[in-house]
Amino acid sequence: MTEEPRWALITGASSGIGAELARAFAARGYDLILVARRHERLEALAQEIQGKHGVRAETMALDLEDRESPQDLVEMLRDRGIQVHTLVNNAGFGLRGNFATLAFERQLAMIDLNVRALTALSRLLLPGMMERGSGGILNVSSTAAFQAGPHMAVYYATKAFVLSLSEGLHEEAKPRGVTVTALCPGSTESEFSANADVEYSRTLRPTIMTAAEVARLGIEGYEAGQAIVVTGRTNWLGTLGAKFLPRRIARRIAGRLQRGEVTGHAEQANEKA
Numbered sequence: 001m002t003e004e005p006r007w008a009l010i011t012g013a014s015s016g017i018g019a020e021l022a023r024a025f026a027a028r029g030y031d032l033i034l035v036a037r038r039h040e041r042l043e044a045l046a047q048e049i050q051g052k053h054g055v056r057a058e059t060m061a062l063d064l065e066d067r068e069s070p071q072d073l074v075e076m077l078r079d080r081g082i083q084v085h086t087l088v089n090n091a092g093f094g095l096r097g098n099f100a101t102l103a104f105e106r107q108l109a110m111i112d113l114n115v116r117a118l119t120a121l122s123r124l125l126l127p128g129m130m131e132r133g134s135g136g137i138l139n140v141s142s143t144a145a146f147q148a149g150p151h152m153a154v155y156y157a158t159k160a161f162v163l164s165l166s167e168g169l170h171e172e173a174k175p176r177g178v179t180v181t182a183l184c185p186g187s188t189e190s191e192f193s194a195n196a197d198v199e200y201s202r203t204l205r206p207t208i209m210t211a212a213e214v215a216r217l218g219i220e221g222y223e224a225g226q227a228i229v230v231t232g233r234t235n236w237l238g239t240l241g242a243k244f245l246p247r248r249i250a251r252r253i254a255g256r257l258q259r260g261e262v263t264g265h266a267e268q269a270n271e272k273a
Helices: 016-027 039-053 069-079 104-132 153-176 211-223 233-244 247-261
Strands: 007-011 031-036 057-061 084-089 092-095 136-140 179-184 228-230 267-270
Touching: 007 016, 007 104, 016 031, 016 039, 016 084, 016 211, 031 039, 039 057, 069 104, 084 104, 092 104, 092 153, 104 136, 104 153, 136 153, 136 211, 153 179, 153 228, 179 211, 211 228
Parallel strands: 007 031, 007 084, 031 057, 084 136, 136 179, 179 228
Antiparallel strands: 092 267
């Protein structure tokens, strides 16, 4: 009997954490569906992965800010006869600045991508996983999910949503043999900072991890059935601090970091689809 292929669908796969997640899943024998806006980058990554790991790598150039895109994506998968084993919701972006002055449309677009698209894809694909009793979802959240974030208020709030949703779905799906994991990286070398010309301060620089390290830890945690994966001991200690410090102090610290410890432009792209 031929073993069913394991397809991993990865959004925001064209660079950074998304691209490293694709490489890591391919190294484990998964076939891939790579989704992002940048077609040429996706094709280059697909060719690299197919040549190195001998797995299939399909590409789909979509902008998941478009509210119709998740349904369109699922229909494209159906047309190609692809059954998703693992959904990786990685696409997202962040905005830095004061809530009252940042562009209204861009903040709503951030919610559409970070929250709406992730929720839609999860809802569209999770029932099939639960019916089959295998597979799961790896949602890329952030250590920002553990506290409020002045000067990046909506971004922090979207990541808190992702963490909360993932934990809830983890408990719902676990009895059916399906895993839902929230990956919560801290500062990471990726286009999230590079596209924004962000220079991390000396305080933060020692805690920065490579995208490859984040991807490896995320997949290991997902395959181990963990609900939450916080990458790195320093980041884990930081989440404990956010948990046990009075909230007024935690949010002030986060606000000072965003206002003074990191310099750069107002918008940061994080493996945006």
